[in-house]
Amino acid sequence: MMDLVGWISALLLLLTVSAQVFTQWRSGSTKGVSHWMFVGQLATSTGFVIYSASVGNWVFVASNAATLCAALVGQVVYLRNRRRAPQGTKDGG
Incomplete structure (x- = not known):
């Protein structure tokens, strides 16, 4: 039953x-x-994969x-959109 809670929570994330x-x-x-959101998520998910394993x-x-992917x-x-943005309109972090 607790694995089901884990799977549902993971799916929601x-x-x-x-x-x-x-x-x-x-x-x-x-x-x-902010691109830092994705950088943080990449680092966090990588750490959690290693720990969980x-x-x-x-x-x-x-x-x-899956969250790492x-x-x-x-x-x-994010990087594609930033590269395509007209000069002077780039925003985000």
Whole structure:
């Protein structure tokens, strides 16, 4: 039963990060988004994957690996949008 709670929580986190990435991709903008959010998420998810694997918690290995992938895509989309922005309109951090 507790694994189910873990899987549902992981799914909600993944949907949240993915929704942000999709919105950013669709808008083609970096407005209101800091690239440090994705850098932090990449570092955090990497650490959690390593930790979860070391303690044998496969629910969180899988969920953090998926979140890591979403954050990586988010960082790529952020950098693409920033590169495409007209000079003088680049925002975000």
